[in-house]
Amino acid sequence: MTPNFATPITEFTKETYLYWYELMLLLRRFEEKAGQLYGQQKIRGFCHLYIGQEAVAAGIATATRKTDPIITAYRDHGLAMAKGISANACMAELYAKETGCAKGKGGSMHFFSKEHYFFGGHGIVGAQIPLGAGIAFAEKYSNKDNVCITLFGDGAARQGALHETFNMAMLWKLPVVFICENNYYAMGTSVQRSSNVADIYKLGLAYDMPSFVVDGMSCEAVHEAIYNAAQHARNGNGPTFLEIRTYRYRGHSMSDPAKYRTKEEVEQYKEIDPLRVVYKQLIDKGYATEEQLEAMEEKIKAEVNQSVAFAEQSPYPANEELYKDVYMQPDYPYIKH
Numbered sequence: 547m548t549p550n551f552a553t554p555i556t557e558f559t560k561e562t563y564l565y566w567y568e569l570m571l572l573l574r575r576f577e578e579k580a581g582q583l584y585g586q587q588k589i590r591g592f593c594h595l596y597i598g599q600e601a602v603a604a605g606i607a608t609a610t611r612k613t614d615p616i617i618t619a620y621r622d623h624g625l626a627m628a629k630g631i632s633a634n635a636c637m638a639e640l641y642a643k644e645t646g647c648a649k650g651k652g653g654s655m656h657f658f659s660k661e662h663y664f665f666g667g668h669g670i671v672g673a674q675i676p677l678g679a680g681i682a683f684a685e686k687y688s689n690k691d692n693v694c695i696t697l698f699g700d701g702a703a704r705q706g707a708l709h710e711t712f713n714m715a716m717l718w719k720l721p722v723v724f725i726c727e728n729n730y731y732a733m734g735t736s737v738q739r740s741s742n743v744a745d746i747y748k749l750g751l752a753y754d755m756p757s758f759v760v761d762g763m764s765c766e767a768v769h770e771a772i773y774n775a776a777q778h779a780r781n782g783n784g785p786t787f788l789e790i791r792t793y794r795y796r797g798h799s800m801s802d803p804a805k806y807r808t809k810e811e812v813e814q815y816k817e818i819d820p821l822r823v824v825y826k827q828l829i830d831k832g833y834a835t836e837e838q839l840e841a842m843e844e845k846i847k848a849e850v851n852q853s854v855a856f857a858e859q860s861p862y863p864a865n866e867e868l869y870k871d872v873y874m875q876p877d878y879p880y881i882k883h
Contacts, residue, residue, distance in 0.1 A: 558766060560833040562608060566765045567824045567834075568842055569607060570600035573624040574821060575850045576633055580623065580640060580654075583854070584800045589640045592669075593654045596624030598795040601820035602727055603628035605768025606695060610776055615663045615685070617678045618697040620655035621727075621794075622667040625697065630662040637853035643860035650863045651871065672698060672705030675724070679711045682722035682785075693779045695772070697725045701732030703746050712753045712787070719784035723775040724750070726787070727762065729794045734806045750787030762792030763818045 577595045584593050596603070599621075606616070607628040618625050626636055631647050639646030640654055648658045648667075656667040665681060668674040678696025685692045702708070703726050715722055726746050730737055737744050750757030756778065761767040768790060775786035793815040797804035816822075828834040869881050 558769075560831070563824060563828055563831070563833055565608065566601075566604040567821070567828060567839070568846070569628060570604050570765075570821050570824065571842065571846045572633065572849065573600045573603060573627055575846050576627065576636065576853070577623060579850050579854065580637075581796070581800065583640070588858075589654070590642070591653050591655075592620065593640070593800045594621040594798065595794070595796045595800070596621055598815065598819070599727060599729065599762065599792045600624060601765045602725075602762050602768055602790055602792055604765045604820070606772055608765075609769045609771075609773040610695060611692065613663055613690075614692050614695060614776070615665055615681050616695045616697070617665040617674045617681060618667065619671070619674060619699055619702060620667060620669050621699070622655070622657045626657040626659070626662075626664050626667070629659070629664045631657065631659050631664060633849055633853035634856040635659075637850075637857040638860050641857040641860070642862065643857055644863040644867070645856070645860040649867065649871070651867070672702035672707050674698060675702065675705070676707050676711045678724070679715045679720055679722055682715070682720040682779075683718065686718075686721055691780055693721045693723060693776045695723050695725065695776075697727055699732060700726060700728040700730065700737050700746060701735075701740070702726075703728075703749060704741060708749065712750060712755060712785075715785045716753045716755050719782060721779040722785045723772060723779060724755075724785055724787045725772075726789045728789050728791050730791075731794075731798070731806065733798045734802060734804070736806070745789070747787060747789035755785055755787050757787040758789070760788050760790040762790040763815075763820050763823070765820060765824060 573596060577597045580589060581595055583589045603624045616625060616629055623636055635647040639648055639652060639657060642650040642653060644650050648656055652658060652667060655669045658664060658666050675696060675698055678694050682694040685694060728746055747757040747759050758771060760771040771788050775788060778786055795812060
């Protein structure tokens with residue numbers, strides 16, 4: 547898959563729709579396999595699946611540059627692969643193997659790749675918001691033309707650090723796009739029950755930050771909003787806040803039965819499943835045949851199965867790895883080998 551990074555807002559091409567569909571199909575099948583393996587106890591610890599939110603990752607992939615850094619919360623598998631980390635490296639990380647993208651030390655919640663400008667996977671709710679502003683500050687200080695894409699969930703929008711960060715980011719006109727992936731339920735409490743301000747985008751207005759609602763089930767809408775916000779930042783105008791309204795079909799994590807919402811609601815959102823929508827667009831526009839898309843499905847299944855084989859055959863980290871990647875100073879005195 548070769549994405550057409552940072553395309554301007556024109557008519558979307560056949561290649562873009564095919565890229566979106568193939569990427570989202572990879573994310574969906576990878577996550578379905580991860581859920582299956584978690585049930586078999588081959589993956590341990592916490593595991594938060596991205597199923598249903600794939601259009602956000604797809605739109606980001608085409609609306610940003612390869613060198614634009616991304617930082618997010620712990621629902622990070624899909625965004626990591628959209629940024630270019632291989633399925634092999636992601637699956638191996640879920641298995642805690644040394645060939646994983648964080649050397650098997652991070653697991654599901656802490657994917658990382660300096661090579662792909664992916665700066666985590668963060669388990670502390672909302673902690674990535676000020677970190678994203680810090681990355682943006684570094685980009686501006688270094689005179690780079692990059693924009694930091696900083697994502698968080700609707701639950702993290704209630705953290706005080708958000709307000710401190712929004713104030714400083716606007717004051718210093720940092721090149722950052724703040725994105726709330728609003729899937730409506732945080733861990734299990736609906737937005738309406740957690741705050742008097744249910745329209746999360748309004749939080750940015752208090753700081754005179756351009757703030758908008760985006761249809762997170764539409765690749766086109768996500769692409770356009772993020773492309774425009776990134777250009778706004780590149781032009782020296784500072785941050786934008788996007789509340790991207792999406793939906794997760796599974797629970798908050800693998801341990802969540804999601805009894806706080808109705809089956810009817812979930813089925814309603816499945817009617818606008820981004821994979822279903824883009825599949826129909828490809829057929830209706832004559833961009834692909836059913837046979838071609840079936841062949842793509844088989845190709846993706848093979849890639850995911852290969853990632854499982856790669857993870858299972860990879861070794862666990864050596865014991866001495868416990869002492870590495872902790873301190874910058876190699877001979878730090880309190881590290882005992």
